[in-house]
Amino acid sequence: DLAVMEVGLGGRLDATNVVDAPLVSVITSLSREHWQRLGPTLADIAREKAGVLKPGRPAVVGPLPPEAAGVVEARLTELGCPVVWPTPAVPLENGQARYGSGADVITYPLALLGEHQLINSAVAIAALHSLRHQGWKISDEAIVTGMGKARWPGRLQWVTWGQDAASYPLLLDGAHNPAAAEVLRQYVNSWWASQPVKSLGTAWLMGMLGTKDHGDIFAALLRPGDTLHLVPVPGHETAAPEDLAAIARSLCSDLAQCQIHPSLSDGLVALGHTPSQLRVLCGSLYLIGHFLATEPYRNCP
Template structure:
């Protein structure tokens, strides 16, 4: 607060929080800080670190195109702004047009680029991954569910290996323990609501929606049964592609607004427009409903569902956060 003068143009909330984070990291003398960009990369408030230990680009999909540019190549160009001269970069699977941009920028800045293969699932809750240096196999517990976590964990391991090569003392035991303790609230998180199983997932862009549907389709409980979707989305999201990824004939859709008061500048999507769009994309939906809030939507979804039917709450991290703050679910 002391650094912001009243006569100056105010920094954004994210810029203020980011500045506070850097100050806190310095005060606590952290060994390593893992810093995730807020939007894009090149012009992001987090991108003030001139010599990161390693940079990571996990995935790129069409999100925030209003600010970053209309194409995946445009978005990739902004994401690649976190690359720094000579600094190693770990890259996950990218669409071809995005990968071309990232590789070109890495070559220009002489950044060693690493693209690890996804880990393999060796048992329920366990995975194994080859190191990038000598292809040694590391076996570790993987509490997070879904095929995408095999990719994510491989990227994390590659980043850790690069730190090890720089002299950081990170034991295999520490890595295994770290993986075992990994938690990600609101990401493929199982809970219960009024004796019904409920799956929570932020899934606020196309890529995340595709990952969510892939996981849902892998569940025995689904087995070609309809899914009950309780959804809310912000107005600036790619509603068409998200619905196309998620909705299937026979599914039921319960639409809710996102409480936007704490989020200045964001508006919840028009629910009637969402309902019309969902019907145009999937006219075989067995039901479409609009509800004034999350509580009534969950009441409606559970009132006609059996205890074996799958109910998924998704479409926005803020909506999932709203559910978790309500304190009405029990984590499993």
Template sequence: MTINELLNPWQKFGINLGLERINFLLNRLGNPHHSVPIAHIAGTNGKGSVCAYLSSTLTVAGYKVGRYTSPHLVSWTERICINEREIESQQLEEIVKEVIAAIAPEFPPTQFEIFTAAAWLYFARENVDIAIMEVGLGGRLDATNVCDSPLVTIVTSLSREHWQILGDTVAEIAREKAGILKPNCPAIIGQLPREAKPVIQERIQTLNCPSIWVKPAERIAENRAKFNKIEYELPLLGDVQLMNSAIAIAALQVLQQKGWHISQASIQIGIAKTRWLGRLQWTQWKQQKILIDGAHNPVAAQMLRQYVETLNTPIAWVIGILASKDQKGILAALLRPGDRLYLVPVPHKDYTEPKQLETLAKQICPELLFCQTYFDLFPALNEAITTDYGVVLGGSLYLVGYYLQKMRSHRDASSINTC
């Protein structure tokens, strides 16, 4: 069976936060998480790139580093890596089968809980020195939140997302994110909105967490930055990476204080080697340069808009948005008079109908030069690249993943044809 065939039957249990099922399942698997030292990362935006910086740098420093992130863009194997290498498909299928075999029928877990248990089992058996664990949703009741003593916990950022599950206000969402903080464990905190700070501060004081509230690195050249006296090449685009890279370096320096051997050169090389797909990434479609970025909430959309402003060109947006997202907030952040807008569905997901987005976009920005809906991404993309506008694809990580999957299949077909 393929990994999709193994996991699809468990989709019916949906998103159901809680720690009872994952703890019960891990116990039946021998509690593999008890033997895995972790860095635990929560936040609305920036989690993935912080995980990528940490994984890359600790790998350069000579450690065996697990990394668990979600969602994937193309393949489930992306979610579980050791030293920057994805788990092999066959190995993943075998370990997921083992997890499923351990399930008690009267206590069925969610799909995410099964996959998270597989990650814990894999990292334990591979004897990783550290696992970089990204929270899936929220923090307090997330399936990754089963370790009592993380080496370091991180809250990258916070805004109003997943309010349907985490709470309607920023303060309520902050309370859920703060659930990953543990007694006496160091906490690294990024820039937070005013309503979130007192919630996180109260939790830090209650748990007696040594804390570092990080300020962004200083940009010293187009692709270079400086933080805590370390100058480094910044490979990921956008001003937000000044904060994300600084958070990662602050966490690495906490590990240094705990006795980990991480040289300044390892930090510089590790940061410079970091790659993170689908976030402010330049690529080519039919020999035309385009920018792709998931930008699936208003804050991420604001960051994307901030970056495209530096391009000094009018923008043709190719956009699809999930039904659960803040469509109005995303479009308001992205659109400007004179832009072109190509609206598409997000395949295999519960998406907002393009016609609904069209109506909303015209209300938000009546001065759009062009606004039209399409039945699929690629007809829209093919039209967008015929303009002299800068083409940006975004609005959903799943839409970006759909694009990257098509690109990968094209490359595979090309390699077959040239044999």
């Protein structure tokens, strides 16, 4: 059997270090997240994340900002780790993608939405190829099947919320840090570009934790004419919706509306009354988790 172990925070001091000789270590991406504990710069954060690298053990590393890449490269050299830096997969028609070269080239379905899945899937397949080169029997057919069955609740997940005539399509995404917000914005832009009707602005329903970079997240997402509904994140150290509203208005003074609601349920009802073709719930993985656990919804095909 194989175990996939995800680091909880950082890497250097994480409990996953009990595994001192991993089959392969993976650093998918890196951004200014958890900087209060990992350090204020990308180089500081990279230094902590590089703690997953072990002497002489293979590594797969996705694209990193230059400031972070230099730190990781130095650690790879110091530890003598053989490393693969995958390039993004090539998008094909009908939701397919191709990654690799020579005997390792593979065409597979992209079940997850978003252009960023081209690099995410490439990193995953590069890790599988590393295992295969170490003697693990992992067929292309198994990889294709696994990629086609991949699901990631709360990340660019389309659902229908509500009952009967009051129901509406809703896009769920954590977008809990600026980098994730940029990814969501990229998808929203592509969604609007694919629509035959004129945009009425995106309708956002958001809540955030108090520790997040609220201004940077709003700056990535909000555009003039958008509508913003704000709610608290239940059960966690939430940012006050009133404070978030002040930040949002200062960054995007041309919002069509900015409203505050006492609960997620109230916000969802108000969101349904907003005249927009695109409604998005985002800002916190905890908020998304609360939605999935408590609200009436069904997955869209």
